[in-house]
Amino acid sequence: MRYLLALLALLALSACAREVPEGVTELTYATPYPPSHPFSQADQRWMDYVEEESQGRLVIRPIWSGALLSADMSMEELRHGVADIGLITPIYVRGGTHLLRIQTGFYSGADSVASQVALYRCMEARVPQFAEELEGLEVLAVQGGLMPGILTRDRPLTSLEDLRGLRIRAPTELLPVLRELGADPVNMPMGEVYSALAKGVIDGVVAPPDTFRALHFTEVARYYFELKVPRGAYPARAMGTARWNSLEDWQREVLERSSAVWEAALAEEILASEQVGRDAGEGIVQYTYPSEAEQQAFDELYLGEGRANAVALSRFGIDGLQAYRVARESITARDQISCGDQS
Secondary structure, three states: OHHHHHHHHHHHHHOOOOOOOOOEEEEEEEEOOOOOOOOOHHHHHHHHHHHOOOOOEEEEEOOOOOOOOOOOHHHHHHHHOOOOEEEEEOOOOOOOOOOHHHHHHOOOOOOOOHHHHHHHHHHHHHHHHHHHHHEEEEEEEEEEEOOOEEEEEEOOOOHHHHHHOOOOOOOHHHHHHHHHHOOOEEEHHHHHHHHHHHOOOEEEEEEEOOOOHHHHHHHHOOOEOOOOOOOEEEEEEEEHHHHHOOOOOHHHHHHHHHHHHHHHHHHHHHEEEEEHHHOOOOOOOOOOOOOHHHHHHHHHHHHHHHHHHHHHHHHOOHHHHHHHHHHHEEEOOOEOOOOOOOO
């Protein structure tokens, strides 16, 4: 089935091929987001950099809004050349990314996008499993994010106890944490959350304030619990290794230099999107806050579950505890990352 989907996508891509001037190499970039999304704004800044840095000899053609890559199979599709470059979400892939999914639960204390990316780099450099799960891909950008809270449709939260019995969409690493708190957590792609909230299929979602505007969540939910939920980083933009190897040396050098530009653009657009989201929710969203003791209790539960999930990876033959220890030892103070000389 995977190969059939890849073949179909390749046919679709060939159908929309166009003439490229002599001396110019065009690479396709596929993303599930529309051009107006903050992620896409950062993507566009990266594309402009690549074209300028290469003096027009290397250009990127975007294919927006999920027209080419799928959400849950984008890594496999890139490996097969469905697109040249694409947005990937290994945290939602159903198989083959066990550690990439679980490691996002190791980030308590990394409160900024920059520190999240730095912490990911520490683990990536010291834990071989990261490269194994990314085999066949050349990662071009790692992405962090805003620290989320909990948005609910028709019931305000004033304490952790209020989560009991609620069906909440959450990322993988938070599922056991929310179960421990008595909630009924589910994992689904963000693109399905609006409909699920509107229909009452779920009661709420763990999400940052930028979603008030970017995903129009204020149309279907209006209570926001400002619990500081840690957020992990992950490889988010990649190119198939086969396509990467087919490029000339100078082209690879341009793309390598562009990684820092792409990551910086993502961080800037993500940070700017928070205020845009809060402005969109003004007069609509009602905010509530946990006590300091409840925030501390949540942090301790989060870290405990993160460690347990790391240990549980041993059933796949993965030393998740190694990555967990690297992460915890790298956070020297809240939001300060130092990889040090770890083994």
